[in-house]
Amino acid sequence: MVTIADVARHAGVSSSTVSYVLSGKRAISEETRRRVQSSVQELGYHPNAGARALAARRSHIIALMVPLRTDVYVPVMMEIAIAVTMAARQHGYDVLLITNDEGPDGVRRIGASGLADGVILMDVELDDERIPVLQSNGTQAALIGLPDDPAGLSCVDHDFAAAGALCADHLADLGHREVAFIGYGTGVYTRHAGYAERTLTGFGERAAQRGLRFVHRPCDGTYESTAGTFARILADRPDTTGFVVQNEGAIGPLLTLLRSSGRTVPEDASVIALCQAQLAEQFAPRLTSVTGSAEELGRVAVEQIMRRVTAAGNRQRPVDETVLLTPALTVRDSTGPAPRPGSQP
Amino acid sequence: MVTIADVARHAGVSSSTVSYVLSGKRAISEETRRRVQSSVQELGYHPNAGARALAARRSHIIALMVPLRTDVYVPVMMEIAIAVTMAARQHGYDVLLITNDEGPDGVRRIGASGLADGVILMDVELDDERIPVLQSNGTQAALIGLPDDPAGLSCVDHDFAAAGALCADHLADLGHREVAFIGYGTGVYTRHAGYAERTLTGFGERAAQRGLRFVHRPCDGTYESTAGTFARILADRPDTTGFVVQNEGAIGPLLTLLRSSGRTVPEDASVIALCQAQLAEQFAPRLTSVTGSAEELGRVAVEQIMRRVTAAGNRQRPVDETVLLTPALTVRDSTGPAPRPGSQP
DNA sequence: TTGTAGGCGTTATCAC
DNA sequence: GTGATAACGCCTACAA
Numbered sequence: 001m002v003t004i005a006d007v008a009r010h011a012g013v014s015s016s017t018v019s020y021v022l023s024g025k026r027a028i029s030e031e032t033r034r035r036v037q038s039s040v041q042e043l044g045y046h047p048n049a050g051a052r053a054l055a056a057r058r059s060h061i062i063a064l065m066v067p068l069r070t071d072v073y074v075p076v077m078m079e080i081a082i083a084v085t086m087a088a089r090q091h092g093y094d095v096l097l098i099t100n101d102e103g104p105d106g107v108r109r110i111g112a113s114g115l116a117d118g119v120i121l122m123d124v125e126l127d128d129e130r131i132p133v134l135q136s137n138g139t140q141a142a143l144i145g146l147p148d149d150p151a152g153l154s155c156v157d158h159d160f161a162a163a164g165a166l167c168a169d170h171l172a173d174l175g176h177r178e179v180a181f182i183g184y185g186t187g188v189y190t191r192h193a194g195y196a197e198r199t200l201t202g203f204g205e206r207a208a209q210r211g212l213r214f215v216h217r218p219c220d221g222t223y224e225s226t227a228g229t230f231a232r233i234l235a236d237r238p239d240t241t242g243f244v245v246q247n248e249g250a251i252g253p254l255l256t257l258l259r260s261s262g263r264t265v266p267e268d269a270s271v272i273a274l275c276q277a278q279l280a281e282q283f284a285p286r287l288t289s290v291t292g293s294a295e296e297l298g299r300v301a302v303e304q305i306m307r308r309v310t311a312a313g314n315r316q317r318p319v320d321e322t323v324l325l326t327p328a329l330t331v332r333d334s335t336g337p338a339p340r341p342g343s344q345p
Numbered sequence: 346m347v348t349i350a351d352v353a354r355h356a357g358v359s360s361s362t363v364s365y366v367l368s369g370k371r372a373i374s375e376e377t378r379r380r381v382q383s384s385v386q387e388l389g390y391h392p393n394a395g396a397r398a399l400a401a402r403r404s405h406i407i408a409l410m411v412p413l414r415t416d417v418y419v420p421v422m423m424e425i426a427i428a429v430t431m432a433a434r435q436h437g438y439d440v441l442l443i444t445n446d447e448g449p450d451g452v453r454r455i456g457a458s459g460l461a462d463g464v465i466l467m468d469v470e471l472d473d474e475r476i477p478v479l480q481s482n483g484t485q486a487a488l489i490g491l492p493d494d495p496a497g498l499s500c501v502d503h504d505f506a507a508a509g510a511l512c513a514d515h516l517a518d519l520g521h522r523e524v525a526f527i528g529y530g531t532g533v534y535t536r537h538a539g540y541a542e543r544t545l546t547g548f549g550e551r552a553a554q555r556g557l558r559f560v561h562r563p564c565d566g567t568y569e570s571t572a573g574t575f576a577r578i579l580a581d582r583p584d585t586t587g588f589v590v591q592n593e594g595a596i597g598p599l600l601t602l603l604r605s606s607g608r609t610v611p612e613d614a615s616v617i618a619l620c621q622a623q624l625a626e627q628f629a630p631r632l633t634s635v636t637g638s639a640e641e642l643g644r645v646a647v648e649q650i651m652r653r654v655t656a657a658g659n660r661q662r663p664v665d666e667t668v669l670l671t672p673a674l675t676v677r678d679s680t681g682p683a684p685r686p687g688s689q690p
Numbered sequence: 691t692t693g694t695a696g697g698c699g700t701t702a703t704c705a706c
Numbered sequence: 707g708t709g710a711t712a713a714c715g716c717c718t719a720c721a722a
C-alpha cells in the first residue's frame with residue numbers, strides 16, 4: 001500500500017504539504033504542486049479512506065436506504081439509486097446501500113458509527129418511524145417523499161397533485177365527461193404512502209373544477225385484479241371514456257381488456273399513464289403519460305444532503321427545504337377527443 | 346460521540362477488554378462480558394467505522410459495481426443488489442454502490458483507498474477490462490457472470506445453457522417440431538455478454554438432439570421490433586408452433602401479436618419465457634417459464650467474496666471457484682401439446 | 691482473565 | 707509557502 005509518506009518522500013516534501021496539495025486548503029507554489037501531483041500519479045496514490053475519515057471526521061460516504069417492497073415500481077427505484085450514486089461522485093462522495101429492513105436501527109447504526117455523513121431515505125411514509133431517530137442522533141438526512149411534518153428536514157418529491165391535475169385537464173380538454181382513475185392496490189393507501197393520495201386528490205379537485213365525473217378504483221396490478229377493476233368500472237359507469245392509470249402493472253392488462261371489449265384506443269377510449277416515459281413508449285399505441293424525472297429526484301436529494309453536511313461541518317444549522325418537482329404531460333397516441341355519446345360499444 | 350473509552354470507563358474495565366468483548370477474539374468472564382454489553386447498550390455505542398478500518402486494515406465494506414445499461418432487465422439487477430446487501434449484513438458487512446461508468450478506474454480507486462475489502466462485479470463481459478485491474482492491484486473480487494478466462498477468479502452465474510436446453514426439451518416433449526427463439530437485441534450479442542450466447546447454444550444443441558427445427562431472431566424488446574421479428578418468423582416458417590422469448594420487453598408484444606394473428610395460447614402456439622417467475626405470472630395466460638434465482642446469485646457472490654477476504658486476511662491464497670446455478674422450468678398456462686399440422690390459422 | 695501501549699494513515703494546528 | 711507534530715478511535719501484540 002502506498003501512503004502519503006511515500007508520496008512526500010518521492011516528491012521531496014513533507015506529508016502535510018501533500019495533504020494540502022490534495023485538499024487545496026492552503027496556497028502551494030506551482031512548482032511543488034506539480035512535483036507532488038506527478039508523484040501521486042506515478043505511485044498511484046489514493047488516500048486511505050479509513051484514516052481520512054478518522055482524522056477529518058468525515059467519511060465522504062452517504063447512505064441510501066432503499067425499500068424492499070416491490071409495489072414501488074422497481075426500475076424507478078433503480079434509476080434514483082443510480083442518479084444518487086453518480087451525483088454523489090461529483091461531490092467526491094460514495095454511496096452505501098442500506099435496505100429498509102434495518103429500519104430505524106439502521107439509521108442509528110450508520111449515524112453513530114460515522115460510516116456515513118448523511119442518509120437519503122427513500123419511500124418515506126407520512127409518519128415514518130425513522131424520522132425521530134434522525135433528529136435524536138443528529139444525523140443529516142434528505143428524504144425522497146413527503147412526511148406529514150417536514151419541519152427540520154430536507155425533502156424532495158414529485159408534485160403528485162400537479163400530476164393528477166394534468167391528467168384531469170388533458171381529459172377535460174379533449175371533451176371527456178366520465179373518467180376512471182385506476183390506482184394502486186389498497187395496501188398502498190392504507191400504508192399512508194402519501195404519493196397515492198396526493199395524486200388522487202390533485203386529480204379529483206381538478207376533475208371537479210372541470211366538471212368531470214370520475215370514479216377511483218384501487219388495483220394491485222395483476223391481470224386478474226385489473227380485469228375485475230375494469231369490469232366494475234364498466235358496470236358502474238358504462239359511459240366512461242377516459243382512463244388514468246397509476247399502477248404500472250395494470251397498464252398492459254388494461255390495454256388488453258379495452259381491446260377485447262371492442263374499444264379502440266384512442267378512438268373509443270383515452271388512456272393516460274402516470275409512469276416513466278420509457279415505459280409509456282413501450283406499449284402499442286404509445287401512451288400519453290405524465291412523468292416526473294427520477295434522475296432529478298436523486299440529484300436534488302444529493303444536493304440537499306451535501307448542503308446539510310457542509311453546514312453541519314461548519315457548525316451551522318443546516319437549512320431545511322422542501323422541493324416539489326413539476327411533472328410533465330407528454331401527449332402520445334393513446335388519448336384523443338371523446339367519442340360522441342352513444343358511439344362506443 | 347461515544348467512544349470505546351467511554352464504554353470502558355462506564356463498565357469499569359480497560360478499553361481493550363471492551364474491544365475483545367465485541368470482537369470475541371479472546372475469552373472473557375461471563376461477569377465482565379455482561380457488564381460491558383450492558384454499558385454498550387446503555388450508551389448506544391457503535392465502533393467508529395473509520396478508526397476500526399484503520400486499525401484493523403479492514404473496512405467491512407464490499408463494493409458492488411452495477412451496470413448502467415438498461416438492456417439488462419432492471420428488476421433483476423435490483424433483486425441482486427438487495428440480495429447482496431442483505432447477505433453482506435449477515436456477515437457484518439455493508440455494501441457500497443459503484444456504477445460501471447467509473448470503469449476500471451473505479452475498481453482501482455476502491456482497492457487502493459481501502460474503501461472496500463472486495464468488489465462484486467455485475468454484468469461481466471467475456472473479456473472484461475476490469476479483470477486485469479483486479480489482478481494487478483490484488484483486489485479481491487467475485488464476478489456475477491462468466492468471463493472468457495475465470496482463472497484466478499471467483500464467479501457465479503446462472504447455467505444459461507441448461508436453461509436453453511430446458512426450453513428445447515419442454516417443447517419437444519409437447520410434440521412441437523418448429524420453434525422460434527426470440528433473443529435479445531443484436532447489441533447484446535456483439536457485446537459478448539456471454540449469457541445470450543450460452544442460452545442460445547444450450548437451446549440449439551438440445552433442439553438438434555431432439556429433432557427440433559428452430560430459428561433464432563434477435564429482438565430489442567420494443568413493440569415495433571417484436572412485430573417485425575414476429576412477421577419474419579411467420580413468413581420464413583409458417584408452421585412455427587413454439588416460441589421461446591429471452592427478452593423481457595418482447596413478451597407482452599409477442600402475446601398481443603399472437604392473439605391478433607388469430608392464434609390462441611396455448612392451443613395454437615406455445616410460449617416459454619426466460620424470465621423471473623413474478624413477471625411470468627403477470628401475463629394472461631400465465632407463462633411457462635425457465636427461471637434462475639437472482640437472490641441466490643447475490644448470496645453466492647457474497648459468500649465467495651467473504652471467503653476470499655478472510656483468506657487474504659490470513660495471508661492464504663484465496664480459492665477460485667466457478668458456480669453455475671441450475672435454473673428450473675415451471676409449467677404454467679402458456680404451453681401445451683403441439684396442434685395437429687394444418688390446424689393453425 | 692485482564693491491562694498497557696504502540697501504531698494504523700490522515701488532517702489540521704502551530705510554528706517558522 | 708512549508709514542516710513538525712498532536713490528535714482521531716480502535717485493534718492487537720505483549721505483559722502481567
